[in-house]
Amino acid sequence: MSYKILTLNNISVRGLERLPRDRYEVASEIGHPDAVMLRSADMHAMEIPASVLAVARAGAGTNNVPVAKLSRRGVPVFNAPGANANAVKELVLAGLFLSARNICQAWGYVRSLEGDDHAIEDAVEKGKKKFVGHELPGRTLGVVGLGAIGVEVANAALGLRMKVLGYDPQITVQRAWQLSSGVEQALSLDDLFLRSDMVTMHVPLNDATRALVNEARLRLMKPGGVILNFSRAAIVDEAAVLAELDRNHLAAYVCDFPTRASKNHPKVVALPHLGASTGEAEENCAVMVADTLRDFLENGNVRNSVNFPESVLPRVGENRVAIANDNVPNMVGQISTCLADAKLNIADLLNKSRGDLAYTLIDTDAPIPPEVLAKLRAIPGVLAARVV
Numbered sequence: 001m002s003y004k005i006l007t008l009n010n011i012s013v014r015g016l017e018r019l020p021r022d023r024y025e026v027a028s029e030i031g032h033p034d035a036v037m038l039r040s041a042d043m044h045a046m047e048i049p050a051s052v053l054a055v056a057r058a059g060a061g062t063n064n065v066p067v068a069k070l071s072r073r074g075v076p077v078f079n080a081p082g083a084n085a086n087a088v089k090e091l092v093l094a095g096l097f098l099s100a101r102n103i104c105q106a107w108g109y110v111r112s113l114e115g116d117d118h119a120i121e122d123a124v125e126k127g128k129k130k131f132v133g134h135e136l137p138g139r140t141l142g143v144v145g146l147g148a149i150g151v152e153v154a155n156a157a158l159g160l161r162m163k164v165l166g167y168d169p170q171i172t173v174q175r176a177w178q179l180s181s182g183v184e185q186a187l188s189l190d191d192l193f194l195r196s197d198m199v200t201m202h203v204p205l206n207d208a209t210r211a212l213v214n215e216a217r218l219r220l221m222k223p224g225g226v227i228l229n230f231s232r233a234a235i236v237d238e239a240a241v242l243a244e245l246d247r248n249h250l251a252a253y254v255c256d257f258p259t260r261a262s263k264n265h266p267k268v269v270a271l272p273h274l275g276a277s278t279g280e281a282e283e284n285c286a287v288m289v290a291d292t293l294r295d296f297l298e299n300g301n302v303r304n305s306v307n308f309p310e311s312v313l314p315r316v317g318e319n320r321v322a323i324a325n326d327n328v329p330n331m332v333g334q335i336s337t338c339l340a341d342a343k344l345n346i347a348d349l350l351n352k353s354r355g356d357l358a359y360t361l362i363d364t365d366a367p368i369p370p371e372v373l374a375k376l377r378a379i380p381g382v383l384a385a386r387v388v
Contacts, residue, residue, distance in 0.1 A: 003297050004051075006033035008041035011058060015286020019294060035293055039285075040064060053386070056293045058285040059276060060084060060149075061232065062306050063205055071357060074324030074384030076308040078292045082148030083284035084276035089152040091275055092200055092230055095254035096141070096157070099198070099226045101133035102252075104269045137161035142186065142196030144212070145203035145231070146171045146179060153200060154183045167192045193217040198226040205232035215240040224251045230275045233257035242268075300361050300388040308359050309352035316347040316363040320388040321373070326381040327358040334379050335360060342372045357383075 005019065005026040016026055026037075032051040036043070039057065042064045048055075055065055056078040067077050098104055109127055113120045139162050143154045146168035154164045158180050166179065167186040186192035189212070193199060199221070203209045213227060213236040227250065229236045238259060244250040245267045253262070258270035276285070288304070295301045300322030302311040308324065325331050332351050339346060339362070348363040368387050376385045 003034040004030050004032060005293070006030050006036045006052075008036060008038035008043070009058075011037050011039070011290075012283045012286035014283045015058065015288075015290040018287060018290035024294075034297060037289065037293065038064075039282075053384075054078060054293060054296050056289040058083075058282070058289045061204060063232065067307050071307045072383065074382075076296065076302055076305040076324070076359075078289055078296070078304050079306055080285040080288040080292075081304055083288045084278075084281035085148040085152050087278040087281035088149045088202075088230055088275045089156055091256075091271075092149075092153050092228060093156055093160075095200075095228045095230070095269070096136060096160075096198065096226075098269050099228070099252035099254050100136055100139075102131040105266065106131040138163070139197040140165060140195060142167070142192040142199040143183075144168070144189065144192065144199065144201045146175055147202060148175070150202035151175050151178050153202065155180045158182045165192050165196055190217065190220060193220040196225070197222055198228065200228040201231045201235050203231055203235065205234055209235050211235070211237045213237060213241065215243070218244045218250065221250070223249055226250065226252045226254070229253075229255040229257065233259075238262060298388070300386075302359055307354070308357055309354035311350055311352045311359045311361060313348060313350040313361040313363070317365065319347075319364045319367050321362050321364070321368050321376065322386055322388050323360040323362070323376060323382060324384040325358050325360065325379075326383065327353040327356050328381050331358060331379075331381055332360060335362070335376060335382075338372065338375050338379065339364065339368075342369065342375075344368065344372070 002023050002025065005024055007026060007028050019026060033049060034051060035054045035056060036052055037056050037058065039059055044066050052075060054076050055070060057065055058080055060079055060081055062077055062079055065077055070077055113123050141157045141162045142165045143150050144167050146166050154166050157164045164183045165186045166183045167189060218240055227241055238261065241250065241253050242261060242265060245253060245265065252267050254269045256271050256273045256275050262268045263270050292304050295303065299315060300320055302308050323335060336346065345365040346362055347365050350361045352359050373385060373387055376382060
């Protein structure tokens with residue numbers, strides 16, 4: 001069986017190489033695609049073909065993908081968690097140094113100097129006192145969100161001899177194992193802001209995290225505090241941050257999301273969304289989503305999905321059906337009955353749920369006829385079903 005993949009952005013060649021040419025047709029313009037691969041393209045206004053079985057974003061966030069709309073169609077959305085973690089971690093560390101030593105402001109001052117070398121030397125000696133900074137050891141860094149990036153940032157900050165507070169009520173067992181025992185748990189977000197000199201966010205943007213950094217929490221911070229945002233712009237109430245900078249309660253704001261109000265502020269270092277902008281990160285993300293997409297299309301397995309549960313079942317034979325459905329009672333019973341009525345024996349079965357959605361993989365001892373697949377699709381609550 002062959003598959004068609006529609007790309008909405010340039011995808012790293014290393015990733016595309018994971019999709020064999022004899023089985024995959026990949027193009028930026030293609031009819032009836034089985035899947036979509038993208039990076040930053042906005043899919044919200046796009047008419048997504050009915051043929052699309054999956055969407056894979058070569059990056060971490062999926063704000064540019066209509067996840068809820070696709071979920072109602074039974075279409076999993078994949079991302080690449082952790083593939084760009086090192087790139088973002090390095091930029092966060094750079095942000096710590098930039099803010100601690102006023103490097104950008106000092107560089108801007110030097111570039112503005114005029115006159116001969118003697119005049120410049122005089123100006124440097126007179127002006128350098130304006131850029132006195134501080135060292136990082138002993139300072140407390142608060143890390144909000146302990147996923148792949150947050151864990152790397154927290155561990156690296158410990159290596160700089162900083163004190164580190166972490167907060168993530170939804171930390172996974174996998175990330176907990178990766179987190180250094182030297183990272184102290186904050187009791188709440190307010191507790192973290194109250195005890196931190198510098199705070200960095202590594203959480204997705206949703207209703208719970210929008211304006212997570214607000215006036216009330218900023219007022220809890222020690223004077224001279226620093227906010228770093230390499231996550232999503234709307235996680236920070238920018239107006240509140242600028243107000244705290246203006247009254248000298250905050251010392252600096254380092255972010256990846258420049259705006260008209262922030263880009264020229266003397267205490268703001270705003271970068272052009274460089275978080276994952278390394279060749280290595282782009283390759284890692286592309287490889288991860290290509291492998292994930294291929295396993296889903298060829299085997300029905302779900303890994304690294306933002307809307308469907310992790311569902312991986314080693315194949316027993318060649319006959320498999322993959323079903324996405326509402327997470328309601330008796331779905332597995334109805335599916336099993338449909339197969340039994342067709343005299344199909346179940347060799348293996350996996351059913352997983354996540355919120356309102358569920359996903360079922362079933363291996364049978366004989367091929368599943370088209371008419372049986374049609375009956376499965378007709379079961380109330382089944383969103384999508386296909387033979388894999």
